[in-house]
Amino acid sequence: MANLANPTVFVDLSRRVLPWLAAATAALFALGLFLSFAAPPDYQQGETVKIMYLHVPAAWMATFIYAVMVAASLGTLVWRHPLADAAQKAAAPLGAGFTFICLATGSLWGKPMWGTYWVWDARLTSVLVLFILYLGLIALWRAIDDPSRAARAAAILTLVGAVDLPIIKFSVDWWNTLHQPASVFRLGGPTIAPSLLVPLIVMSLAFTCLFLTLHLMAIRNEILRRRIARATMLAAADGDRLKPEFAPRGA
């Protein structure tokens, strides 16, 4: 585990793991989509229940990725792990993407079931706050030129924003919401029928594998971006012969 702190070891390991992860992601998506469309319609919601197979895994990933970013922020601020800030920076756009899928599919599910695309309900609003937090973190990384200062600022904002995670989870219990309460992760077990639960679990595994694949690739990109910056500085120090086009963008 300590070896993974070495970026070269991490890049080598990710190069070996990525093809397998990508293949597992594709296989799980193929199986999950087949099971989703083969699953029976809900007795009340009809075929619109198929939106659940996208909406629920995306919602889980939205909060899971933020939890990963909280751990990475602690790695940056407390343990000063050399890859922690790269992991945090790489996760933010992916978290924003999954949160967008959660909000958009929820809205498309809400219209036929609730009669409205959006309502300022505690669950929906707290997930919208999470989406805005992701966008804010992406903007923060781009706004500060010095990577170590950007990493510290992003880590602090991530830790402050972590208060939104329990609000998202318990909003349906603390407030009277239009959104339904938890039906999978709850005391007493899931309330969903197995014929609907199995495709949901497979799709959740597919979303998790997709995130792991993209996150590994994005961390590798971050390491590469830093190597380019270092090579550019070394070349400038050695001979000052570099052309401006070698300067990395968005580092």
Next chain:
Amino acid sequence: MADPHMGFVIAAYAVAAATIAAMIGAVVVDGRRLDAQMARAARALEAARLGARDAGGR
């Protein structure tokens, strides 16, 4: 499958597919661009080091 709300299901899957494709595309394109930049930067570093050594030898 003759559900009156099938349009919402199709729209949800289309939005999710487009977003996932955009995420994959962004990471892959960024990686390819950085690989090309890394190769150029490595060549430039090598040239700068050779130039510095030549200048030092004179």
